Amino acid sequence: xxxxxxxxxxxxxxxxxxxxxxFDESYRGGSRGAEDDWALGGSWAxxxxxxxxxxxxxxxxxxxxxxxxxxxIRVENNVLTLRGERRLDNEVKRESYHRVERAYGAFSxxxxxxTVVDTExxxxxxxxxxxxxxxxxxxxxxxRQIQITRx
Numbered sequence: 001x002x003x004x005x006x007x008x009x010x011x012x013x014x015x016x017x018x019x020x021x022x023f024d025e026s027y028r029g030g031s032r033g034a035e036d037d038w039a040l041g042g043s044w045a046x047x048x049x050x051x052x053x054x055x056x057x058x059x060x061x062x063x064x065x066x067x068x069x070x071x072x073i074r075v076e077n078n079v080l081t082l083r084g085e086r087r088l089d090n091e092v093k094r095e096s097y098h099r100v101e102r103a104y105g106a107f108s109x110x111x112x113x114x115t116v117v118d119t120e121x122x123x124x125x126x127x128x129x130x131x132x133x134x135x136x137x138x139x140x141x142x143x144r145q146i147q148i149t150r151x
């Protein structure tokens with residue numbers, strides 16, 4: 001069994017994120033007319049995984065069908081924000097659709113970064129519909145071994 005670092009606020013932040021999504025979906029769902037439902041397919045936010053690997057924090061976001069030029073990544077006051085939009089294909093006429101299940105429209109996700117992240121060195125790459133961000137830790141935050149000298 002692996003030892004996992006207990007972070008008491010992780011569950012609280014997960015709960016807060018889920019509650020925000022719930023209220024956001026309820027709010028958006030209640031304010032739209034039936035006229036808009038066909039194109040938007042409901043409110044949405046890309047699924048995200050965040051983990052540590054090779055001394056860095058990495059974030060992967062699922063953004064299939066979105067041109068990387070339509071994704072805006074910003075860091076301000078230690079908050080990383082992903083914004084973008086998935087547009088409905090204009091080549092197909094509205095009358096031709098039988099069913100629209102994929103979500104369309106704008107999205108925004110924000111994440112508070114730990115202070116150990118070096119925001120000047122963040123790298124982003126997009127491949128096969130997945131956006132991958134590498135958030136390197138500051139050198140002083142990385143563990144280092146201290147040698148003992150004998151006297």
